[in-house]
Amino acid sequence: MNPIIDVLKSHRSIRQFTDQPIDQALFAEIIMSGQAAASSNFLQGVTIIRVTDRAKRAQLRQLSGNQPYVESAAEFLVMCADLNRAAQCCDLHDKQATTGFTEQFILATVDTALAAQNICVAAESAGLGICYIGAVRNHPDQVSELLNLPDHVYPVFGLCLGWPDQAPEVKPRLPLALMLHENAYPSDIDRAQIEAYDAVMVDYYKTRTDNKKTAGWSEQMSGLLSREARPHMLEFLRARGFMQK
């Protein structure tokens, strides 16, 4: 369709990188691309911690399920949802900050995700590879301590950026009929579509180069949504001043 849409549609996570660093001018452009994303109420509720310290990288790797690319990627960014910076503006204008609303948590989380996705697209447009690291939420308290995150800031995910040293296949996505609906959500889920997609995914896993799996998508989802999911998150977020109400 056009070269930008081609870049978007060819995304796959990269988990193996060369040793080559990222040129600093390019890095700055990538970060500024992130900043250029939309932001609700112009909150700009994202803070990026760029981790260059080798010891901290090694610790973050351990805290994030021991994923080696957290340490080996040219750059590792911890993308934080940040209400602290804007809350501090209340002091500057003699107002009392109130940061405990769930709505504000959503604002900052969405701002962070939009900025991150722009960073990924900018990086991929230059030939870099990226990988989101949700596992920074495995031990968000320790990650926060390591990076000196204050209250009203939390690590949403990490981002590995670097020059790819692998060329994995693009994963087939859900059929449009299962995720795009006109005017209303359907009353029943279309099981035939799910089964057809399961077959596509089983075939994909069979033929792809790395990390072969045998389960279709619905079986994977049934595993994902029937087990505990980071049960510490709510308590962690509340302790950090989020989601009081």
Add this chain to the structure above:
Amino acid sequence: MNPIIDVLKSHRSIRQFTDQPIDQALFAEIIMSGQAAASSNFLQGVTIIRVTDRAKRAQLRQLSGNQPYVESAAEFLVMCADLNRAAQCCDLHDKQATTGFTEQFILATVDTALAAQNICVAAESAGLGICYIGAVRNHPDQVSELLNLPDHVYPVFGLCLGWPDQAPEVKPRLPLALMLHENAYPSDIDRAQIEAYDAVMVDYYKTRTDNKKTAGWSEQMSGLLSREARPHMLEFLRARGFMQK
């Protein structure tokens, strides 16, 4: 730097559109670009409700702070975080779904935001304009009812897409020094940088074409974070099965 980064850095919200529709082949490419974004655990936790029904559009406009472009944009998408589709897969594999974890809420919300940002970039790459509509969270219960959203699905934001009939200026973003930090979050916020940015924003508002304002960024933020923010959100989300724990 490159044409993609140029597109990313030239984003501004468009709130006035021509009557021209979006070609359906282009629309499909835009949606598929959204699907191509990364997804944690491959949940693909986003559902898009494309609202073509004129009466529903008019209602959504009223429910979203009466913003006219909700009605007038060529396309209006309600971007929903969706755990329902994946939870239904538990039935297919004789498992018990558990969808009340805050972590799962974050997964689906982030998935939705990443897909949305790809949709915006794809649209803008083709010359279209976009506007995020957070105000679908003003009355999320009524929006959910209107669109037949089941439990474990919530409207995160709307998206207007259309051909721009205005050319607003790009808004200056926070100085990098305030949102990008190396290895640790700073102990103190840099007030001089905030004041410098306030001056930039005051100047921007003075010279821009529409919607002139006089307050700097920190003053706007002190207003935003010292008032109630959609205080119904937590109760709404809990009633819908999210954030039970």
